[in-house]
Amino acid sequence: MSKYQRIFVIVVDSLGAGAAQDAADYGDAGADTLGHISQSVATFRIPNLEKLGIGNLHPMRQIPPAEHPLAYYTKMNEISKGKDTMTGHWEIMGLKTEKPFITFTETGFPKELIEELEKRTGHKVIGNKSASGTEILEELAEEEIATGHMIVYTSADSVLQICGNEETFDLKELYRCCEIARELTMRDEWKVGRVIARPYVGKKKGEFKRTSNRHDYAVKPFGETALNALEDHGFDVISIGKINDIFAGEGITRALKSKSSVHGMDQTIEIAEKETFNGLCFVNLVDFDALWGHRRDPEGYAREIEKFDEKLGILLDKMKEDDMLIITADHGNDPTYTGTDHTREKVPFIAYSKSMEGSGELPETDTFAAIGATVADNFGVKMPKGTIGTSILDQLK
Structure with missing residues (x-):
């Protein structure tokens, strides 16, 4: 019985809690997302x-340690090679990535x-650089x-993104071009984690807006995860949110898209309040x-963390006695650091249930996979078979 x-x-996403032991190997010595924000x-x-207990977990200027923290807490180290979204999430659910996804940021x-992409799609490519989605539209959408022509760009993630105006480029054509790009970028030398269709509307600078018809074409996890085991x-x-895209639908029984992090928390709160499911909400x-x-x-x-905290208070209220909440991250992204890339950091692990009798610090884990x-x-x-990670359920009393 569960x-x-x-x-x-x-x-x-990206709420790191101090440089990982191997941060220097990734050029990230001294990174500390949570600490430097504070x-x-x-x-x-x-x-x-x-x-x-987040102030007990990690020193912050404004946040004192709680005298009697309600949760169990620790930091988790990443054992996979890389510091991207897919690597982090896949490890959370039991997969160790040995070869990091390729980035084309520089x-x-x-x-x-x-x-090859131009030949196969019939569109000349413009852009082909690292940029933010809003900036690239202002520069090249007209x-x-x-x-x-077709706007192609990347970011600090392992991703190839293609923009298309819904009225002039056509959504169907955009998806077709992305499917071709996904096929091409399955080759080892070009392999990116995701190809993303980025549709937009508007006719001139200052009017361009991305729409909700985004579609991700992700590489499937290279093995089964805890999600598959639960579904089976x-x-x-x-x-x-983007969990379904990250896992390419593998092991997911129901998927909800989010418009923002606040919306994602609203969706989580609604499920906690209204649905009596048996399993995982990821x-x-x-x-x-x-x-x-x-x-x-x-x-x-x-300010985004503060918005999350406000919604967290509502979620904690809605939780039932036989619910457990785990708060974590998938990598760091220190907003005070050089460049625009993710940072190789430890991540928080905070576990809470109304039925827990104890609380306090747990030993650091050597992998995110303890969660899965x-x-x-439970x-x-x-x-x-082939997954990693050891359960810490017996420590959450």
């Missing part, structure tokens, strides 16, 4: 995270790939509309990373 009927795992802003109010995509044994696996809140970390905006990041193993253990499900 100890908890419903487990909510919330990934606060140091960079005048005010930082996160009362719900504070009472759970150089753009190789000439051979672009030529040209794309006038010529029928009849448990619910509800995904919120949530990704992406705005921390996409809007603030990559754009190196500690103030914006701090713990979830599987539901009496054996982790798939």
Whole structure:
């Protein structure tokens, strides 16, 4: 019989908690997303995270340690090679990535790939550099509309993104081009984690807006995860945000898209309040990373954490006695650091249930995969062959 009927795992995307032991190998010595945000802003109010024990987990200027923290907490180390979204999430659910996904942040995509993409799609490529989605539209969307060319760009993630105006390029055509790009980028030398269709509307600078018809073409996980194990044994696996894209639908029984991190928390709260599922609700809140970390905006990041904390208070209220909440992250993205890339960091692990009698610090884990193993253990499900991670369920008393 399950100890908890419903487990909510919330990934606060990129909320690192100090440089990992091997951070220097990734050029990230001294990175500290959570700590540096606290140091960079005048005010930082996160009362719900504070009472759970985030100030005990990691020193912050404005957040004192709780005298009696409500949650169990520790830091988790990443054992996989890489520091991207897919690597982090896959490890959370039991997969160790040995070969990191390729990024093209500094150089753009190789000439051979672009030529092949142009030949196969029939569109000349413009852009081919690392940029934010809003900036690339301001720079090149008018040209794309006038010529029928195709905007291709990347970011600090392992991703190839293609923009298309819904009125002039056509959504169906955009998806067709992305499917071709996905096929081409399955080759080892060009292999990116995701190809993303980025549709937009508008006719001139200042009017361009991306629409909700985004579509991700992700590489499937290279093996089965805790999600597959849960699904195979009849448990619910509800995904919120980009979880379904990250796992290419593998092991997901129901998927909900989110418009923002606040919306993602609203969806989680509604499920906690209204649905009596048996299994896992797996949530990704992406705005921390996409809007603030990559754009190196500690103030914006701090305010986003405060919004999350406010919604967290409502979620804690709605939780039932046999629910467990786990709050974690998938990598760091220190908004005070150089460049725009993710940072190799430890991530928080905060576990809370109304039925827990104890609380306090747990030993650091050597992998994020302790989460997937713990979830599987709770539901009496054996982790798939080839996965990693050891359950810490017996420590959460």
